[in-house]
Amino acid sequence: MFPQHRNVVVAQTQTFCVISLESNPQTSSEPASLPAEDISTNSNGPKQDSLFDDDPEDLFAEATEEVSLDSPERDVLLSDGPSPAITPITPPTSVITPCIGHAHDDMFTHSSFDEIEEEEGGDSFDMHISVSDPEKVGDGMNAYMAYKVTTKTSMSLFKRNEFSVKRRFSDFLGLHSKLASKYLHIGYIVPPAPEKSIVGMTKVKVGKEDQSSNEFVEKRRSALERYLMRTVKHPVLLKDPDVLQFLESSDLPRAVSTQALSSAGLLRMVNKAADAVNKMTIKMNESDAWFEEKQQHFENLDVQLRKLHASVESLVCHRKELSVNTAQFAKSAAMLGNSEDHTALSRALSQLAEVEEKIDQLHQDQANADFYLFSELLGDYVRLITAVKGVFDHRMKTWQKWQDSQMLLQKKREAEAKLQFTNKPDKLQQAKDEIKELEGKVQQGERDFEQISKTIRKEVSRFEKERVKDFKTIIIKYLESLVQTQQQLIKYWEAFLPEAKAIS
Amino acid sequence: MTSTLDENNKEKMRSVSVDLNNDASLLIDIPDALCERDKVKFTVHTKTTLSSFQKPEFSVPRQHEDFIWLHDTLVETEDYAGLIIPPAPPKPDFESPREKMHKLGEGEATMTKEEYTKMKQELEAEYLAVFKKTVQVHEIFLQRLSSHPILSKDRNFQIFLEYDQDLSVRRKNAKEMFGGFFKNMVKSADEVLISGVKEVDDFFEQEKTFLLDYYSKIKDSTAKAEKMTRSHKNIADDYIHISATLNSISADDSTANKKHLEKLSDLFEKLRKVEGRVASDQELKLTELLRYYMRDIQAAKDLLYRRARALADYENSNKALDKARLKSKDIPQAEEHQQQCLQKFDKLSESGKKELTGFKGRRVVAFRKNLIEMAELEIKHAKNNVTLLQGCIDLLKSN
Numbered sequence: 001m002f003p004q005h006r007n008v009v010v011a012q013t014q015t016f017c018v019i020s021l022e023s024n025p026q027t028s029s030e031p032a033s034l035p036a037e038d039i040s041t042n043s044n045g046p047k048q049d050s051l052f053d054d055d056p057e058d059l060f061a062e063a064t065e066e067v068s069l070d071s072p073e074r075d076v077l078l079s080d081g082p083s084p085a086i087t088p089i090t091p092p093t094s095v096i097t098p099c100i101g102h103a104h105d106d107m108f109t110h111s112s113f114d115e116i117e118e119e120e121g122g123d124s125f126d127m128h129i130s131v132s133d134p135e136k137v138g139d140g141m142n143a144y145m146a147y148k149v150t151t152k153t154s155m156s157l158f159k160r161n162e163f164s165v166k167r168r169f170s171d172f173l174g175l176h177s178k179l180a181s182k183y184l185h186i187g188y189i190v191p192p193a194p195e196k197s198i199v200g201m202t203k204v205k206v207g208k209e210d211q212s213s214n215e216f217v218e219k220r221r222s223a224l225e226r227y228l229m230r231t232v233k234h235p236v237l238l239k240d241p242d243v244l245q246f247l248e249s250s251d252l253p254r255a256v257s258t259q260a261l262s263s264a265g266l267l268r269m270v271n272k273a274a275d276a277v278n279k280m281t282i283k284m285n286e287s288d289a290w291f292e293e294k295q296q297h298f299e300n301l302d303v304q305l306r307k308l309h310a311s312v313e314s315l316v317c318h319r320k321e322l323s324v325n326t327a328q329f330a331k332s333a334a335m336l337g338n339s340e341d342h343t344a345l346s347r348a349l350s351q352l353a354e355v356e357e358k359i360d361q362l363h364q365d366q367a368n369a370d371f372y373l374f375s376e377l378l379g380d381y382v383r384l385i386t387a388v389k390g391v392f393d394h395r396m397k398t399w400q401k402w403q404d405s406q407m408l409l410q411k412k413r414e415a416e417a418k419l420q421f422t423n424k425p426d427k428l429q430q431a432k433d434e435i436k437e438l439e440g441k442v443q444q445g446e447r448d449f450e451q452i453s454k455t456i457r458k459e460v461s462r463f464e465k466e467r468v469k470d471f472k473t474i475i476i477k478y479l480e481s482l483v484q485t486q487q488q489l490i491k492y493w494e495a496f497l498p499e500a501k502a503i504s
Numbered sequence: 505m506t507s508t509l510d511e512n513n514k515e516k517m518r519s520v521s522v523d524l525n526n527d528a529s530l531l532i533d534i535p536d537a538l539c540e541r542d543k544v545k546f547t548v549h550t551k552t553t554l555s556s557f558q559k560p561e562f563s564v565p566r567q568h569e570d571f572i573w574l575h576d577t578l579v580e581t582e583d584y585a586g587l588i589i590p591p592a593p594p595k596p597d598f599e600s601p602r603e604k605m606h607k608l609g610e611g612e613a614t615m616t617k618e619e620y621t622k623m624k625q626e627l628e629a630e631y632l633a634v635f636k637k638t639v640q641v642h643e644i645f646l647q648r649l650s651s652h653p654i655l656s657k658d659r660n661f662q663i664f665l666e667y668d669q670d671l672s673v674r675r676k677n678a679k680e681m682f683g684g685f686f687k688n689m690v691k692s693a694d695e696v697l698i699s700g701v702k703e704v705d706d707f708f709e710q711e712k713t714f715l716l717d718y719y720s721k722i723k724d725s726t727a728k729a730e731k732m733t734r735s736h737k738n739i740a741d742d743y744i745h746i747s748a749t750l751n752s753i754s755a756d757d758s759t760a761n762k763k764h765l766e767k768l769s770d771l772f773e774k775l776r777k778v779e780g781r782v783a784s785d786q787e788l789k790l791t792e793l794l795r796y797y798m799r800d801i802q803a804a805k806d807l808l809y810r811r812a813r814a815l816a817d818y819e820n821s822n823k824a825l826d827k828a829r830l831k832s833k834d835i836p837q838a839e840e841h842q843q844q845c846l847q848k849f850d851k852l853s854e855s856g857k858k859e860l861t862g863f864k865g866r867r868v869v870a871f872r873k874n875l876i877e878m879a880e881l882e883i884k885h886a887k888n889n890v891t892l893l894q895g896c897i898d899l900l901k902s903n
Contacts, residue, residue: 300756308749315742322735329728336721341714345868348875468761475768476900483893489886497879503872 127153127232129247131225134217136204143205144168145217147224151247157239163248171252172224178242179231184387185394187455189463190237191230192383194223222372226380233466284396288453294460295392302385309378316370323363330356344503351499355492362488369481377474381467388463395452402445409438524647529553532650532665534643539635544568544596546642550665557666568595570664570671571642577660585810585848586855587655588863590648591799593641601630619748622773626744626780630737633784637792705853708811711860715805722798729791736783743776764900771896775889782885789878797867804863811852818845
């Protein structure tokens, strides 16, 4: 049930190799065999077998369905890449060896993370992704919206400066699912994908070409765009093969397991529930005040952002109401103007009606700005903070694993001590072997814990910087939209004033 | 709560009807009022040079019901049938702010202290606005009467201004109230009657068509304007919540964001004040204007109904005279009756024409004044908003 089991057991470098194997088509036929091969090169004992029994099926099953890469294209692309660790896409056996050999160049060890940041400095982030041209494909309940994803960049990571592909919503979910399973449990804040909406999509499928389904498509399009931009802004995620493939490959296998009612979907739900229960039972001795402080900070921020989001949603609603009411008043004023028998007053009332009609459009536009800039920003961050909290939880779980190993080691040592006084040399040897293996596990557990802690510190720092920048940029844009509305209002009323004065 | 309104405020609010209270021979105002639960006690203050009054200056306390009594008495006076009787002021209605205050109390737990205080302030301002509006409407009613050459001399009006005892003894008792209700029913029957009566005068024919149509249109516009104002108020409330939450977030924040958030919170607090003023100005200049003239047009329609009834009476008296001549019985009475009806009808028509023409002039002037003022205020508030917003944007960009 817990994929990270695997990571704890397997050496850090191997973690990555196993991850990359997910995206290998050739492994699809025999997922279970890979762990066996890993084990053979692993210094850890045979104990690993049992640990692999359940988990690999889960994870690799998902991978099997989702991916079948176009191998040659992949190689060509990746050979340009900076990190050698990405290259192993070819058959399993060749994957493992180069992987281990490049242990130190592995971008997931501490040293290479710094390297990546240096690389970032050299090839500064210059990338713009747009999601556009929603197009309905197919009919009835099997219909879906296809979006055009266009990437414009000057970064050397990509062969071309501009390219586009067609993607559907489940592709985005599939991408997120892969990234989440790779990076969340080792402490990376993976931006969450936009939410599913069965109601919204059904309307679109059924073919209602009305305003609400248009609004729904636009809302989704915008959310997908923001999602991709956030993902690529993450220096590590940007270089992930799945991300690159998503942006560049003209063919992407259907991410079937993202369907809400699929078996994988149900599995996810069960996992989530189990996680929640576990979280409640883990009591961690926090030795690092930084983590405690940060966790509290994110808890508070979560509450406040949700509250703010609710207020802004209310604002959007009321602004839309104002627009509707203004339009109604405009019509009424026009009728009144027609009815008025004093000529000049009649004309002034008609002018008033026209002004109010223009103003209602102004309010409508402002409501859109309220929503797309302010409200959606807050909604995105509410979801992002959930991802941040998730990462902290994973750290707790990592700690728990480590503690569990330690306790088990302790028990085994006690058992071995007892065996010393019996005359069972075989059993004693076995005990000694088990202890040796557990000692390795405990060390690994500690290393994992330290690693995730370090990663989280870096991630949180990056996240907070990004958050401040993001908020400032978007809030300025939003305020500018408000300014524009007010300036238009001035124009309209100033044009009306002489009309009112002309009444005699 | 008491409220003493200064001249400036009063001048602003009196704009629904212009050129009132200029005649020094009879000056009326409501300098203060007391609000006790549901009841509002107005202090009616009169300054006069007319000898018909006992004192040159005096004040009396009056309740809303007293105003209604005065209005109904005037309506029922035959002599004034040819006049537009100024519409009765509507009952003071504190229902809306009271309900909101109640809801606020219930939701207190979900807000921060500052938020609650601000919402409460906002509601108290609304309460005060309703209060001021009702005082204004009652004052204008009296001033319309005092400016009218005929109505200002009405005996009951004088009693209303002068009588220093409680007026309730002279107010309608239950029977009379029922009579009033019955009269309203008869009036609607009159509306049906009007469409059947043949109009002889083009002027009145036009007026009838115009007023009937205009009334329904203005009634609709009033309702729609009210909805617009309410939306503005809702937005102002949202700004309060947004400002408060931003404040909470900034309190927790230790990054460079903290200052940004504080500025933003401050901005929304200022914006909501402007939005609130936009709402109240729109209400005063537009909604109240429309509402007032809606009632005034009803009063003008009442005049038309009375005239139509007089015309019907005259026609009936003609028929009666013909019948009498046929029967050769009671001819002199019938003739006299017919003459009376004709006189009454002519008097009504003459006075009615004057009143309706004056009314149109009044209406046009008032609309002009209010529309100009509203446009000017909208511009002023929008410019204010731009300054506030631009200031904040510049601050954010400079950091």
